[in-house]
Amino acid sequence: xxxxxxxxxxxxxxxxxxxxxxxxxxxxxxxxxxxxxxxxxxxxxxxxxxxxxxxxxxxxxxxxxxxxxxxxxxxxxxxxxxxxxxxxxxxxxxxxxxxxxxxxxxxxxxxxxxxxxxxxxxxxxxxxxxxxxxxxxxxxxxxxxxxxxxxxxxxxxxxxxxxxxxxxxxxxxxxxxxxxxxxxxxxxxxx
Amino acid sequence: xxxxxxxxxxxxxxxxxxxxxxxxxxxxxxxxxxxxxxxxxxxxxxxxxxxxxxxxxxxxxxxxxxxxxxxxxxxxxxxxxxxxxxxxxxxxxxxxxxxxxxxxxxxxxxxxxxxxxxxxxxxxxxxxxxxxxxxxxxxxxxxxxxxxxxxxxxxxxxxxxxxxxxxxxxxxxxxxxxxxxxxxxxxxxxxxxxxxxxxxxxx
Numbered sequence: 001x002x003x004x005x006x007x008x009x010x011x012x013x014x015x016x017x018x019x020x021x022x023x024x025x026x027x028x029x030x031x032x033x034x035x036x037x038x039x040x041x042x043x044x045x046x047x048x049x050x051x052x053x054x055x056x057x058x059x060x061x062x063x064x065x066x067x068x069x070x071x072x073x074x075x076x077x078x079x080x081x082x083x084x085x086x087x088x089x090x091x092x093x094x095x096x097x098x099x100x101x102x103x104x105x106x107x108x109x110x111x112x113x114x115x116x117x118x119x120x121x122x123x124x125x126x127x128x129x130x131x132x133x134x135x136x137x138x139x140x141x142x143x144x145x146x147x148x149x150x151x152x153x154x155x156x157x158x159x160x161x162x163x164x165x166x167x168x169x170x171x172x173x174x175x176x177x178x179x180x181x182x183x184x185x186x187x188x189x190x191x
Numbered sequence: 192x193x194x195x196x197x198x199x200x201x202x203x204x205x206x207x208x209x210x211x212x213x214x215x216x217x218x219x220x221x222x223x224x225x226x227x228x229x230x231x232x233x234x235x236x237x238x239x240x241x242x243x244x245x246x247x248x249x250x251x252x253x254x255x256x257x258x259x260x261x262x263x264x265x266x267x268x269x270x271x272x273x274x275x276x277x278x279x280x281x282x283x284x285x286x287x288x289x290x291x292x293x294x295x296x297x298x299x300x301x302x303x304x305x306x307x308x309x310x311x312x313x314x315x316x317x318x319x320x321x322x323x324x325x326x327x328x329x330x331x332x333x334x335x336x337x338x339x340x341x342x343x344x345x346x347x348x349x350x351x352x353x354x355x356x357x358x359x360x361x362x363x364x365x366x367x368x369x370x371x372x373x374x375x376x377x378x379x380x381x382x383x384x385x386x387x388x389x390x391x392x393x394x
Contacts, residue, residue, distance in 0.1 A: 015255070015257045018256075019255055019256060022257070038301070040305060040367070044367075046298075046301050061224055061289055061292050065365055065370075123305045
């Protein structure tokens with residue numbers, strides 16, 4: 001009888017521990033600020049965190065079961081990522097474009113890491129997206145500005161060169177004319 | 192007048208076994224997702240009230256994921272949901288698909304979603320994590336012919352639950368097989384005179 005009671009207490013304690021563990025993993029996964037999905041080797045999304053739901057605009061129940069290609073603008077990038085994950089087990093900051101539920105393109109840095117079973121073989125991988133759209137916009141804006149300024153500078157230089165050429169030409173001509181005047185002034189004296 | 196007949200309730204209450212709390216939570220989540228948070232919450236309260244009226248109270252927010260609950264209460268809940276919300280077979284299938292998508296148990300089992308063979312081989316293991324009764328086995332898995340059978344023995348359940356299983360199996364198999372042609376259909380049922388519940392899976 002005592003053994004049964006002890007077993008019951010152990011089971012109750014284990015159940016409680018499981019609940020705590022569930023709560024901990026759930027909190028950890030859900031409070032992660034980086035949008036992250038878990039993908040199986042068939043490229044099917046099996047899980048996504050709250051940040052991914054918010055970033056991509058799809059609720060978890062609509063993301064799970066979908067192929068990850070659905071999120072990518074360049075569909076073949078998924079195979080590239082998976083190949084790299086198989087080879088190196090990790091990818092850090094590879095640029096890509098993803099699509100949100102509202103069909104908005106977002107430029108992201110993609111990081112991935114493999115999930116292994118008993119360190120033997122890969123059973124899936126985690127994909128994390130960090131949104132660099134704003135940064136890219138800023139960068140593109142700056143590049144455009146630099147390009148425009150360079151163009152403007154080139155135009156000014158060309159103008160200056162033209163002016164310089166003209167001015168120098170004029171100076172030379174004047175020097176020549178001065179010489180001519182001097183020569184003409186000298187001529188009557190010789191006579 | 193009770194929304195479910197006395198005979199039906201007696202039949203359901205005769206079902207043995209237990210179900211893991213996580214499964215009940217999935218059903219609860221489905222109501223919230225299907226109807227939106229506000230209406231979903233009102234629907235859950237309605238369900239709780241109807242269950243209490245029948246003499247089998249259930250309090251959804253007190254359910255714990257890793258505790259076991261009477262399976263008959265789960266089956267009665269489904270029968271009540273069908274009556275008060277008028278759910279069709281397709282809604283129950285969607286309930287099953289939804290459960291598999293958000294399931295805590297499915298998350299534990301994710302490590303097996305790496306190949307068709309592995310996924311089907313773990314069917315029994317999967318079942319045991321959910322229920323203390325019944326035995327689920329895969330039979331005649333044929334990868335070339337793209338078909339398999341899932342056979343559930345020593346389990347009664349409820350016709351609504353059979354539809355939920357069709358949806359649940361569909362979702363899980365879709366993780367390892369192309370879903371464009373994927374079909375899961377119960378071809379033998381205890382409620383139609385068979386000894387087992389048998390599901391044909393094709394993809």
